[in-house]
Amino acid sequence: MSDAVRAPDPSTPGGGPDPAPAPARSGTADLTVGKAAHGGHFVARHEGRVVFVRHALPGERVRVRFTETDDGASFWRADVVEVLEASPSRVRHPWPLADALKAADRGRSAVGGAEFGHIALDEQRRLKGEVFGEQLSRLASVDRPVTVEAAPGEAADGLGWRTRAAFAVDRAGRLAMHLHRSHDVLPVREMPLAVAAVNDLRLWTLDLTGIERVDVAVPSGGGEPLVLLVPAARTSPRRVAAVASSISGASVGVLDLESGQVQRLAGRTWLQESVLGIDYRVTGAGFWQIHRSAPEVLVAAVLDGIQPAAGERLADLYAGAGLFTVPLARAVGPEGSVLSVEGSPGTSRDAKRNLHGQDHVAIVQDRVDAVLGRRTEPLDGILLDPPRAGAGKKVVRQIVEARPRVVGYVSCDPASFARDLGYFLAAGWSLDALRVFDLYPHTHHMESFARLLPPPA
Structure with missing residues (x-):
């Protein structure tokens, strides 16, 4: 599946009014957070308008920075920059680069891909069940409680599960990831949600100059990873080959994003x-x-x-x-x-x-x-x-x-x-x-x- 985030529905009910809200034009406001909304947001209200807040929890009092405030929009968006009254279910984020509070201290947004990392795992699942149930009720008129099951053998910290990961490359040729809803990228080292075989490649130690994107896939049951490189438009084949030769412990190919075709550089272009x-063969660009x-x-x-x-x-x-x-x-x-x-x-x-x-x-x-x-x-x-x-x-x-x-x-x-x-x-x-x-x-x-x-x- 794709990891794209669905835009929240502005009709989702939100929390109650906030006393003495700060003016929106200041860029920040103190809000009381209501229920979870589909799309990874939480609902609050500001001056009568719905605000979809990321990195919050129901019942919290937070300071937010507005990220979208179009006068014609039916809702605004905001990120938490400070927690004034925390939920008991708020925990330390396991991935500092995706921690909204740490990012706000540095004057930037968080890396995308772990927007619920500040929430205890049991509470994450409870909130997901509420969101699923709310969608059933609103869109299908079905009222039933929804229990969200953990995967068998899930790690207690909820990490190390991704067998596929996509990375950007910054201007200095370093492995990077995009900030949420942004073209800006940030250099990264370990990716905590990924299986160990992804991090063991230590791609962040390499000079990836000339490459725009790096996709990594690992067989679900373990085995040799496959690294797919997407070169920049004017990168020479010699430079791509040099990057490929610097990657050890994996098959390497070049991915054409338009056609989905993979050119083999080292090893094989598919995973077992x-x-x-039952055994399956899946090409590097194929869905799994x-x-x-x-x-x-x-x-x-x-x-x-x-x-x-x-x-x-x-x-x-x-x-x-x-x-x-x-x-x-x-x-x-x-x-x-x-x-x-x-x-x-x-x-x-x-x-x-x-x-x-x-x-x-x-x-x-x-x-x-x-x-x-x-x-x-x-x-x-x-x-x-x-x-x-x-x-x-x-x-x-x-x-x-x-x-x-x-x-x-x-x-x-x-x-x-x-x-x-x-x-x-x-x-x-x-x-x-x-x-x-x-x-x-x-x-x-x-x-x-x-x-x-x-x-x-």
């Missing part, structure tokens, strides 16, 4: 992944779950939810490299069939490799709505794992018209899931089961799996 005894435990957690949830049977006809929509297609194909056997649909050409090629020789699987590289619009054969079950924007009304309608016995919905965004769920409910379907997983500790993101059932025949 293994999930519940970020948390080291996410593939196994989600495959287990999907199989338990859909309960595929031998001989059934299934569809895996937005199928990626085949993470779910392979176990579904094994479950239905050669007497059944699986339709795998993926829009990305490179990722679809990964799926073809991972399902080579399984003739009962049809792999189609196309838009999901286009494939469903052409299909006339019935389906027994459908799994969808759409991007952050969700599936949308047209695809939901097409799924409903296919009348499968079950739909499994994997989602990385509670708002788009709740919207799509509303479309299913309007067609008479029901939400039979829901599991939400904290596969992004110290961020506001979460992953979910839902089992949806059609109305009685």
Whole structure:
């Protein structure tokens, strides 16, 4: 999945009015923080206007610096620069460069990617459950408590889980990361959320001059990392080769961002992944779950939810490299069939490799709505794992018209899931089961799996 942050919804209810607010034009104000909002923000009010505040906690009294104050906007944004009255759930941030308070002391913003690091892990999960439940209620008129599950084997500090990390490079050729919502970058050393194999490369010790971006990927179960370099426009091949030769302990390639193609410089351009005894090949630029435990957690949830049977006809929509297609194909056997649909050409090629020789699987590289619009054969079950924007009304309608016995919905965004769920409910379907997983500790993101059932025949 992408780590892009969804803009908060200005209709989310906020906290109560603040006494004697400081003038907004001063750039700062003292606010009382209300509930958590979708998108990693917390809601406050200032002079009657909603303010989405980052790095806060409900109930806190904080001093904020306004970051967006457009007169025509329905809401403003702000960052906490000082905590006047702290929540009992506020803890020391595990990553100093992403600590908003330390950053404010230095007159800058925090590095993005760990916006919940100031919150105790159990409270992070409680707040995520509240946000998910609020989206269900507001967008799908479903009122149910939501419990957010930690990944099996999660570290007590919630660190060391990212198997993929993307870095910038500063003008001095140093490894860097972007400040939140900014083109500015800051040199970094260790990335605390990443698995040890990412940090063990010690890329911050290298001269990366001529490179604009560095992506690092590590197999979920361990193994040799893959480093992808994105050169600046005028960087010579000789300079790129010099940077590549300075990287030890990893395969290295050059990534073309437009095509997604990877040119091999050293080692191989793909990773070998293994999930519940199934091996996968994933190209360096291909999509794969970020948390080291996410593939196994989600495959287990999907199989338990859909309960595929031998001989059934299934569809895996937005199928990626085949993470779910392979176990579904094994479950239905050669007497059944699986339709795998993926829009990305490179990722679809990964799926073809991972399902080579399984003739009962049809792999189609196309838009999901286009494939469903052409299909006339019935389906027994459908799994969808759409991007952050969700599936949308047209695809939901097409799924409903296919009348499968079950739909499994994997989602990385509670708002788009709740919207799509509303479309299913309007067609008479029901939400039979829901599991939400904290596969992004110290961020506001979460992953979910839902089992949806059609109305009685």
